[in-house]
Amino acid sequence: MLTLGISTSSGQFALVVGERGEVLFDSSAVDFSPAAGLAGRLDAALAALGREAREVGCIVVDTGPGGTSRVRTGVAFANALAYALGVTVCPVTSMELAGMDAWARHGLSALHVVKSVKGDVHAGVADGACCRAMARGAMEEVIPRLAAGAGRLVVTGARRDEVLRAGERAGIPLVDGEREHGDARFLVENEGVFAARAARFPAIARPVTEQTL
Amino acid sequence: MNELILGIETSCDDTAAAVVDAGGRILSSVVASQLEIHEAFGGIYPEFAARAHVATILPTVHEALGRAAVSPADLLAIAVTRGPGLVGSLLVGLNTAAALGAGWGKPVIGVNHLRGHLRSADLEERRVKYPATVLLVSGGHTLLAYMKDAAGIELLGSTRDDSVGESYDKVGRMLGTGYPGGPAVDRMAAGGRACIPFPRPMIDKGCDFSFSGLKAAVARHVEAAGEGTREDIAASFVQAVMDVLIKKSRLVLGRYPSASFVIVGGVAASPRLREEAARLCEETGVELCLPPTRWSTDNAAMIALAAFDYARLGILPPPVAELQLTIRDF
Numbered sequence: 001m002l003t004l005g006i007s008t009s010s011g012q013f014a015l016v017v018g019e020r021g022e023v024l025f026d027s028s029a030v031d032f033s034p035a036a037g038l039a040g041r042l043d044a045a046l047a048a049l050g051r052e053a054r055e056v057g058c059i060v061v062d063t064g065p066g067g068t069s070r071v072r073t074g075v076a077f078a079n080a081l082a083y084a085l086g087v088t089v090c091p092v093t094s095m096e097l098a099g100m101d102a103w104a105r106h107g108l109s110a111l112h113v114v115k116s117v118k119g120d121v122h123a124g125v126a127d128g129a130c131c132r133a134m135a136r137g138a139m140e141e142v143i144p145r146l147a148a149g150a151g152r153l154v155v156t157g158a159r160r161d162e163v164l165r166a167g168e169r170a171g172i173p174l175v176d177g178e179r180e181h182g183d184a185r186f187l188v189e190n191e192g193v194f195a196a197r198a199a200r201f202p203a204i205a206r207p208v209t210e211q212t213l
Numbered sequence: 214m215n216e217l218i219l220g221i222e223t224s225c226d227d228t229a230a231a232v233v234d235a236g237g238r239i240l241s242s243v244v245a246s247q248l249e250i251h252e253a254f255g256g257i258y259p260e261f262a263a264r265a266h267v268a269t270i271l272p273t274v275h276e277a278l279g280r281a282a283v284s285p286a287d288l289l290a291i292a293v294t295r296g297p298g299l300v301g302s303l304l305v306g307l308n309t310a311a312a313l314g315a316g317w318g319k320p321v322i323g324v325n326h327l328r329g330h331l332r333s334a335d336l337e338e339r340r341v342k343y344p345a346t347v348l349l350v351s352g353g354h355t356l357l358a359y360m361k362d363a364a365g366i367e368l369l370g371s372t373r374d375d376s377v378g379e380s381y382d383k384v385g386r387m388l389g390t391g392y393p394g395g396p397a398v399d400r401m402a403a404g405g406r407a408c409i410p411f412p413r414p415m416i417d418k419g420c421d422f423s424f425s426g427l428k429a430a431v432a433r434h435v436e437a438a439g440e441g442t443r444e445d446i447a448a449s450f451v452q453a454v455m456d457v458l459i460k461k462s463r464l465v466l467g468r469y470p471s472a473s474f475v476i477v478g479g480v481a482a483s484p485r486l487r488e489e490a491a492r493l494c495e496e497t498g499v500e501l502c503l504p505p506t507r508w509s510t511d512n513a514a515m516i517a518l519a520a521f522d523y524a525r526l527g528i529l530p531p532p533v534a535e536l537q538l539t540i541r542d543f
Contacts, residue, residue, distance in 0.1 A: 035531070035533050037308070037311065038308065038311070039308075039311035039312065039314070039532070042315055053316055053318070068260065068263075068301075069263070069300070069301050069304060072263055072264070072301065072304065072305060073304050073305075074308075075267060076267055076270065076304070076305045076308040076309050076312070077308040077311065077312045079267075079270075079271055079309070080270070080274075080308070080309040080310075080311075080312035080316070081312035081316050083271050083274075083275070083313070083316070084285070084313045084316020084317050204268075204271065206267065209264065
């Protein structure tokens, strides 16, 4: 049974295919035309592996927050493919994805910050695959509130410089994670955790937006 | 039963799915309206439209398949609107269709929304007699076209600025009728006199349209608290619109031999337009062809029916968004 991981919250569409926690195909290692989309990446993955769509047994999708249209694209694709195949879709926030990445690389929790509307940011603190807190608001207000008592945090997201400066001003110990987003491979490698969660709390995946925070 | 197409339409603010056969028989048609979401804004809020599509698209597809009592194996293909439309909304439908196609092993055809509207007149029964003159009047489009047959379309003229439906909505907002403006302005107009001489932009200039000047004239009149009641303003606006649409349609019917005059798009539901078009057809001896009003607005059945033309001609555009499609494009 194959597991499909889809992450579109950052600038690049990522589709990863794995089996029993092992990554077999990662679209970020291949050049695709802009028109290829997620369907083109899935076709390429299955062709490269000599497998068929019906062998996909679980889909893990990054629900953001992130680029609104991009996240919607990934979530719509994941939901529809799961519906067509009759399999589970497991929603994972971009905060949780960043958390897994930060834990694997630094052994620390992540403070993931992305642009929101009206000059605000979405920010979250994630311990591995578990998002401890998530909020939206002005960076100067949100960062100290979320980071209070969290110890050293790894900062991820496109606006790391601003976050690091805000942390310095507020006396919060932050480390530059040097990554804009979590690696989509973690969606497949941690499939068991997400599948268990989705089985317990089944729901259609929905993008995380300012309306949900 | 492999002669069925599942249509998906998300170009604007309605999430729609339908199952249709090659003869235009509709096995199911489901539309999830977003009216309540956009009412408060007096128009469509694109970001919220796209978000609502994500939430409703799969239940809508599921309902359409259920009502038609078909399984994915019965489908010949999946048809989905690829443009023109709101990009965020289109992407939800396109990616949903692409994923369903991948999961079910079915081809996915990206359909031009305008071709769908043109074919809406043949839903449920063959009504259109070719060659036909077509007037498409909706919230997003206003154009006149000539169809030699179901697939051969020549664009004769289109709007250079606002569409008729857009003008109706804006005037509705000025007059406080609520959203959507079309039916409300028509109802208000029925109680007034067309006594205000609003302009008829480009009325004597070929087959192209322009409605921004008319809309601005109504705005100036309302701001200046000019003569007439709100009902009179609505009636005068509607009269100006009808004069332009009918005069240009008459011009085309005189130049292009037509067996039928087809009016499609949301504004085709206007009672005034239906009356005036009936008179025009009586004068010119051309058969008037109007789809039932439920097929005038955006729906997925018309997308599925149009896709049969694509399949027959072997034209299979991929499900990729194209925002600048014209009526001439497949």
